[in-house]
Amino acid sequence: MKADRLKQAVLARAVAEGFSVARVAAVDAIPDAPARLAAWLAQGHHGEMGWMEERSDQRADPQRLWSEAKSVVMLGMSYAPDSDPLAILSQNDKAAISLYARRRDYHDVIKGKLKSVAGLLAAQGGVDVKVFVDTAPVMEKPLAQAAGLGWQGKHTVLVSREHGSWLFLGAIYTTAELPADAPETDHCGSCRRCLDICPTDAFPAPYQLDSRRCIAYLTIEHAGHIDEGLRAGIGNRVFGCDDCLAVCPWNKFAEAAQETRLALRDGLDALPLADLAGLDDAAFRTLFSGTPVKRTGRDRFIRNVLIAIGNSGRPELAVSAAALICDPSPLVRAMAAWALIKLDPVQAGTFAAAALASESDIDVRREWLALTPEPESAS
Ligand code: B12
Ligand code: SF4
Numbered sequence: 001m002k003a004d005r006l007k008q009a010v011l012a013r014a015v016a017e018g019f020s021v022a023r024v025a026a027v028d029a030i031p032d033a034p035a036r037l038a039a040w041l042a043q044g045h046h047g048e049m050g051w052m053e054e055r056s057d058q059r060a061d062p063q064r065l066w067s068e069a070k071s072v073v074m075l076g077m078s079y080a081p082d083s084d085p086l087a088i089l090s091q092n093d094k095a096a097i098s099l100y101a102r103r104r105d106y107h108d109v110i111k112g113k114l115k116s117v118a119g120l121l122a123a124q125g126g127v128d129v130k131v132f133v134d135t136a137p138v139m140e141k142p143l144a145q146a147a148g149l150g151w152q153g154k155h156t157v158l159v160s161r162e163h164g165s166w167l168f169l170g171a172i173y174t175t176a177e178l179p180a181d182a183p184e185t186d187h188c189g190s191c192r193r194c195l196d197i198c199p200t201d202a203f204p205a206p207y208q209l210d211s212r213r214c215i216a217y218l219t220i221e222h223a224g225h226i227d228e229g230l231r232a233g234i235g236n237r238v239f240g241c242d243d244c245l246a247v248c249p250w251n252k253f254a255e256a257a258q259e260t261r262l263a264l265r266d267g268l269d270a271l272p273l274a275d276l277a278g279l280d281d282a283a284f285r286t287l288f289s290g291t292p293v294k295r296t297g298r299d300r301f302i303r304n305v306l307i308a309i310g311n312s313g314r315p316e317l318a319v320s321a322a323a324l325i326c327d328p329s330p331l332v333r334a335m336a337a338w339a340l341i342k343l344d345p346v347q348a349g350t351f352a353a354a355a356l357a358s359e360s361d362i363d364v365r366r367e368w369l370a371l372t373p374e375p376e377s378a379s
């Protein structure tokens, strides 16, 4: 089949599978990517995401990942909301879970659909294909910009004129030489809404994100304790963050998402923090079954919930923190101590001596010692 007819067949299948947009880039269309990725890594902006360093040569150059590849089909699926995703931030006794995570894991949904599109390409073109969504060493955003799906905004996420900041991305590498589409150009202009809204000041400059300060990184990827200086900015965001995406003026053209397999799951939009703090491992897994939240595990998630409780300013939530000061996880115990001290320092004081007497974890001790430095210096 001729390359342009093959491309049209692929794009038609992509639409039939529910993708909002699909376009093609040549495999060598992101020449700036190796230097940009190297600079980002050299600055340590990936934090503890060691997997971003591994195979970084293959990540930045599709031909290093697969030398026979000739073209990349980039696909986007909208998850645009039909209401303001930031409204939850003012309900400080409830949990803000980012929009992408309050539904079935997009990796599972999109992978199946990519395989369908790639299967057609392989069958009709007699070519080889590989599909990727997020988990492989692939730079999806620059490739999507090169294919013309949108541009990398100052918040570094891909923005589309039609779908705003709300596109999940996926890629098909292929040995087929498909006609490439024109790249998209930057339409941010003088706007800097996304930079100014960031609660933790995670952008050292436009187009540069320091993951170590980003709430998405801290609440999802970061396995250890969260620095005290960053906790207040987290507010009630217990999994991910939508702020920089949600304020983008280009979202006004985005129609609410249609894909039913990515429909928002009922009941995850305003869960009471008190209920979440009470989850054990089994209950956590059941509540978040099939969603991206499940991947962090219960302990890391409860760490985040306790930070939200500490930030709530609601003394009635102190009881939820107090109930966790003896939790088996030091991540949880540390933030239980911190939240309790924030909400009810008097009650915290009644627990501190006993907690310190039995506590050997240095990080948990540090939280209690913020309240009562004396026992440590006396011992
Ligand atoms: C690592 C990662 C993260 C990290 C780091 C984010 C980041 N900005 O790199 C963390 C954990 C923080 C993260 C958070 C989120 N992520 Co994420 N993440 C990824 C992943 C796996 C790799 C991204 C990457 O290559 N980063 C490396 C750096 C070098 O790339 P970069 O961001 O493109 O940064 C460079 C550009 O800005 C470039 N640049 C481009 N133009 C210009 C112009 C100028 C003038 C300059 C100087 C530089 C420049 O230079 C920068 C380096 O300095 C991708 C999936 C994938 N395989 O691509 C998903 C992905 C980017 N994430 C995604 C999502 C949805 C999110 C969140 C919205 C989730 C949430 N709600 O909490 C947040 C958004 C936070 C944000 N503002 O970026 C989507 C974004 C979809 C889209 N429309 O772009 C992706 C594509 C996953 C997917 N398949 O859909 N993520
Ligand atoms: S996702 Fe939130 S914390 Fe991360 S850069 Fe955007 S606004 Fe800042």
Ligand code: SF4
Residues within 6 Å of the ligand: 153, 154, 155, 159, 187, 188, 189, 191, 192, 193, 194, 195, 247, 248, 249, 250
């Ligand atoms: S909010 Fe403004 S600066 Fe940020 S990505 Fe959107 S248009 Fe660009």
